[in-house]
Amino acid sequence: MIPDRESLGVEFKSEVTRPQSDTEIVDNVVALANTEGGTLYLGVEDDGTVTGVSDGHRNVNGLAAFIFNSTVPQVAARVELVHEHGLPVVCIEVGNSSQIVSTSKGRTLQRRLKADGTPEVVPLFVSQFISRLSQQRSYDYSDQPAPESALSDLDPQARNRLRAHIRQTNAGNSLLAFDDEDFDKALDLVVDGPEGPCPSVAGLLTIGTVDAIRRSLPTATAMFQVMSGTVPRVNVDPFALPLVDMFDRIDALLEPWNPSHEVMSGLVRTEIPDFDRQAFRE
Template sequence: MNIGFRENMTVEFKSDLKKLSDDVIIESVVAFANTDGGKFFLGVEDNGDITGLHPSHKDPSKLAAFIANKTIPPVAVQTELMDADDVKYLIVTVSKYTAIVAASNGKVLRRRIKLDGEPENIPMYPYEMNTRLSSLRMLDYSAQPVPEAVYSDLDPVEREHLRNIIQNYHGEKNLLDLDDTELDLALRLAVEQNGTFVPTYCGMLLIGRRERLSTLVPTAEAAFQELQGTDVA
């Protein structure tokens, strides 16, 4: 008997005829939690054929407890034992988590679609973790310090221009009473690290020196195109 649909970003099938490795189960749960959540079908082949569970996996509550014990933070899954013509399989439902989830062995994974259209679980690299947290609104990327930047990379002329904007557009007047460093810290244009001040991405984009901005944040560029109908003016 076939389950009637295919694997995708939120659906994964795993055969359990030879007892699927515990590590593979945990890795699949972690990848779902770090992406958009989904359903993990244990006892189903890649082509959708339902072939059944190994005896050690026929207790849904035991498997759910095992998953919680092997994930950090503990992932609470829903497990449902299904029966198709006396062949049992298990559906493990994983929610999208608002935190980075790891296996207890330290592995952090996510799901993606390969070029052939099939899904896979792959490592989540450190730079992707910031992107993930930012998408979950748990990290303000603009407030992060810029690697290799120094405080002098902020342009005094641009800072004075910023003060003029605050003055002319009736911004928070108390900001004008602050000295340059206090202003930068108040607006999170810079942060203190190990006793020194380091520009943030926000600071570099707003008041960074042009030549240093092109070096430190090379993708910080905007282009405008004026159209008349479909013609470029």
């Protein structure tokens, strides 16, 4: 069944007035592969009306081979000719690529939704490559050396608080017997950088000093707001803390907004919060 509307993973292309060009087809295949995968339908209007594919695109084997040879790395799309309401439609199914795909002419594209909910094809810029690869689990940014950092940027007191948290949840954890150096290595808080061992991005975020986080990872901040409709009742300015302290800070900010109420159960008084505290923390 052909969907009734376009979405992030569905694209309709009309061939009533003219066949889609080779460039347009490959661009849309690349954009689908670089987003979430999906299906390109040739012979369907933007409103979902089936009008039929042109004669030039009914050779599905040739079209699949053309797409394969026009993408880098090569995309093995599944191309099928189907009939809807007696009219031929070509369906080009594209998988979600674990790599960043370009056309053979060097165009790298992705799909996104516009404000009205309809999709569009836009460039995938080099600055977005890391984010895309991270989404595909092909690149772990948190395991990279933190920019402009040194081992002295790790806060010994924050490390001790991390040990305390581990002790509270699992007192028998073997990590607790490690010295600081082995503890950091075991948790990948330290990695080998260009000039020797240095904090990883994860390490600096977890137990780094506030000054080091602000210097090396300036976007690693948190905000706290309580909204009443569209109007903020509470608005705490963005603040930076290592994650080992960030959770406790946010927990303290949340707590006043989860009041408890006394309930009698026979002769026993029980305090019940509006939300289970564990769920509220999550």
